[in-house]
Amino acid sequence: MIIPNFSDIEEAFARIEQYIHITPVLTSQSINEITGANLFFKCENLQKVGAFKIRGAINAVFSLSDEEAAKGVATHSSGNHAAALALAAKLRGIEAHIVMPNNAPEIKQKAVAGYGGKITLCEPTLKDREETLVKIVAQTGATLVHPYNQAEVIAGQGTCALELMGQVEGLDAILTPVGGGGLLAGTALSAKYLNPDIELIAAEPEGADDAYQSFLQEKLVPAVNPQSIADGLLTSLGELNYEIIKNNVDAVITAPDKAIVEAMRMIWERMKIIVEPSAAITLAIILENKDAFKDKNVGIILTGGNLDLEKLPF
Incomplete structure (x- = not known):
């Protein structure tokens, strides 16, 4: 397995920059007041094809x-x-x-x-x-071209955090959803290189918690019949991604679907942007664990905004 490094992410950014959007970072005073944290939302839901992929x-x-x-x-x-x-x-x-x-x-x-x-x-x-x-x-x-378990793909996904940390100074933590782990692995490589002290947290549905179990058991545990409204996070963690994640991620935290729906609705209503459940899980983690994030500057990657508007959960 070829494990990418920060240089690969810098090269990836130079390669893809002309073809992608440099997505904005949005804030919400009302959500900050609700959570007690300073949240910076990296809007990959506004990326081409509507997702970081x-x-x-x-x-x-x-x-x-x-x-x-x-x-x-x-x-x-x-x-x-x-x-x-x-x-x-x-x-x-x-x-x-x-x-x-x-x-x-x-x-x-x-x-x-x-x-x-x-x-x-x-x-x-x-x-x-x-x-x-x-x-x-x-x-x-x-x-x-594998969706997540491939060095070139991981390096490409790592450009998102590279952008975020250039757009916002002084982040204490970054929250990233985890499914197959390509974005989380790339984020880990970027964030920890640029700031070794930054806290990197993975957000995962309770009903699809293979990354949490892998983190807990210190070995790769595949997903078995995962169930969650966050359909983009049902994939088992990739082997290459796990090797990067186990050495760089500080915690994996899970949230129930009810909290994901609440967070998704809050983003729609308060920020006036469309996100899918797989993106909203990051805010769900903060809403469920407010004390852990109180007064911190937290980067949140909103991974995508693709969903069937005929089947909204609210």
């Missing part, structure tokens, strides 16, 4: 040699990574082969197709997704 996808795609790129890229995903890789490939002028489960929301399939991704539908099991992807890679010679 575009950072890692572009870095991976533009890291390929011309010879590799000519054969295209491939992945399996039903979420933000699928759209991100399709757009990244479009920007480089190459093909993106996306394996999606046949029960993937139509809105997500349309997004991938709209960016030019070539979709192959399969049965909605991990086994079918992986087997279908292996066939497509064999047929096309396309390069596999």
Whole structure:
């Protein structure tokens, strides 16, 4: 396994800067008063494709040699990574082969197709997704771009915290959601390099707590039948990500779905921006643990704003 470092993140930023948004950092006086902390929201919900995933996808795609790129890229995903890789490939002028489960929301399939991704539908099991992807890679010679367990992807995601720490001075802590762990690993590499004393906290749903269990047991524990409204955080922690996280993350804290919905609604109502449940979990952690964050300057990564508006939880 190739573990990226801070230099890889700096190189990633130079590579992707022209293709992404430098997303804003917003604050809310009313939320600060409710939580007792000074919160700085890094708005990746306003990023291209509506999520931070575009950072890692572009870095991976533009890291390929011309010879590799000519054969295209491939992945399996039903979420933000699928759209991100399709757009990244479009920007480089190459093909993106996306394996999606046949029960993937139509809105997500349309997004991938709209960016030019070539979709192959399969049965909605991990086994079918992986087997279908292996066939497509064999047929096309396309390069596999993993959603999170890949050095180039982690380095790309690490550019988010690099930006945040340049935009806000004096942060005491950063909160990042954790699913597969690509963003958390990249954030850890950026944040701890720039400020070794900063507190790095992972936010995870109670019903999908494999990162929490891995942290507790000091070994990689896979998710078993994870259940949460935060559908972007149901993935098991990646092996490469775990190696980075175990040495750099200070704590993994979980929150129940009820708290996630409350936090999501608070962001919508008070900040007038759209975030998905997987992004709102960071604020949920603070609302559930106010004493731990009292009077601290806390950076919060709002990871995305893609959700079905026909199925809002409030």
